[in-house]
Amino acid sequence: MGDFLQVLGEYDIAGAYWFNVKLAFFSGIFSLVLGTILALMRISPLPSLQWAGATYVNLVRNIPLTVVMMFAAFALWPQLGVTFSENLDQNFFWLAVWALSVYTASFVCESIRSGVNTVPVGQAEAARAIGLSFLPAARLVILPQAFRGSIAPLGNTFIALIKNTTVASAISVADISLVMKYMVDQHGNYVIPIFLTVAAGFVIIVIPVGLVVTLLSQRLAVAR
Amino acid sequence: MSAQSVLFDAPGPRARRRMLLGNIVGALVVVLIGVFVVYQMHAHDQLTAEKWAPMIEGRTWIYYFLPGLQNTLVAAAYSIVLALVFGLVFGVGRLSSNRLIRWFCGVVVEFFRAVPVLIMMIGGWIFCAQVLRLDPALSPLLGVIIGLTLYNGSVIAELVRSGVHGLPKGQREAGLAIGMTRGQSIRSIELPQALMAMLPALVSQFVVVLKDSALGAIITYNELLRSARLIGADAPFPVLQSFFVIAIIYIVLNAILSWIAGKVARRIGGRTSGKVGGGTVKGGINGAVSVRAIQKSEMGQV
Secondary structure (H helix, E strand, O other): OHHHHHHHHOOOHHHHHHHHHHHHHHHHHHHHHHHHHHHHHHHOOOHHHHHHHHHHHHHHOOOOHHHHHHHHHHHHOOOOOOOOOOOHHHHHHHHHHHHHHHHHHHHHHHHHHHHHHOOOHHHHHHHHHOOOOHHHHHHHHHHHHHHHHOHHHHHHHHHHHHHHHHHHHHHOOOOHHHHHHHHHHHOHHHHHHHHHHHHHHHHHHHHHHHHHHHHHHHHOOOOO | OHHHHHHOOOOOHHHHHHHHHHHHHHHHHHHHHHHHHHHHHHHOOOOOHHHHHHHHOHHHHHHHHHHHHHHHHHHHHHHHHHHHHHHHHHHHHOOOOOHHHHHHHHHHHHHHHHOOHHHHHHHHHHHHHHHOOOOOOOHHHHHHHHHHHHHHHHHHHHHHHHHHHOOOHHHHHHHHHOOOOHHHHHHHHHHHHHHHHHHHHHHHHHHHHHHHHHHHHOOOOOOHHHHHHHHHOOOOOOHHHHHHHHHHHHHHHHHHHHHHHHHHHHHOHHHOOOOOOOOHHHHOOOOOOOHHHHHHHHHHHO
């Protein structure tokens, strides 16, 4: 046990987790913005935008994240010359954020859309019936309910994003899975305790987020 | 789409004119973005025949894409079967009347759902290679299978549990009324119906397995993604092009699976008293058995 703790001490585990948290934070923001735009496109009455949004979602959702991630590192940057930073480490970090955001946005879009879909047509009809026009009806009646309905799927998408940040190790961002790879490479006999330690970190991060999401979605649920 | 009917009325003449204008502007913006992307590809020499030619050569397919695809499918097939077994065992375990078994299965399932698949793959890979001292060539495959099985098995266990909970309680009461024990009623009445109801969700889960098998490239398993990288590593370095090809392969495979899920959902409606979550792959959700399962399984899709 003491030996194992010594092995753990050789690596900057907290720093590695910090990378995952940063990746989740930035990708969360960008995917929320992009996903909201896509959702607006898909629920707009304009066929061209609907089509574009649907095509994006259906294509990106079916491509593995690892493919998107490696595409960013091996095609987007070296072949197409998209550079986020002169610093190599920084550049890979932002390429990973790009991949995570582009991928997660399709799920954010679907989460928001499923929230809109939970609002019964009767609500819109009732809003019309009491004389509200389009904007007030959307602002006062439909969007508040849609927002509440999308909390649970959005929360689950965010939890999945947190776990997906480990895929950044595919392009050598020094996140926890890359550090774990180094650890088990050098100390193969400790693979089980190392796995349990790293996994425990995710349990500690993910389960509270899950509890908050469940609590929020229950508290804000629209009683029907 | 109900979204439309919720937000918008049927348009009048003025609204229709505005929509036509908006539609044209929207189409122009989309086309402009497309043109920009294609122009950038041209500007960076990505549209040359030299780079695309390897994609249609038989050699590339015979030595790279097809073996890669085969390895992807092999890993996915093993994982799906084992995940099913794992899911059934732990799903039924969570329904057990013994509190200890229920608690144990609950902890196992929640644990493996919270841990990223890649972490489990790396653990399984090194465990096979360094602790069990298995063939180094075999360990990456085993790592992929272990990771996919543990994660997707846990998701399937949740599906089993919510499938049984989603049945009308009259089913269980009827079983008990004709003198069955709780276990007998689960085995011969509730589980078969729950499995029927979760079939579409199960097929949708295969999409997740197939997608996540690409993580194998990180632990040196020679699947589709890794073969694409190898193609891109040689002159004329067609990285973008080979990624383009495998993206299409993944999309087509997943579209087929989603189509099957939808087909299955429509066919089995009459064979269960549970709610069939009609392979709602279109809705972005693993067609699921209950709202709870929908919310939970969505984690899987991502």
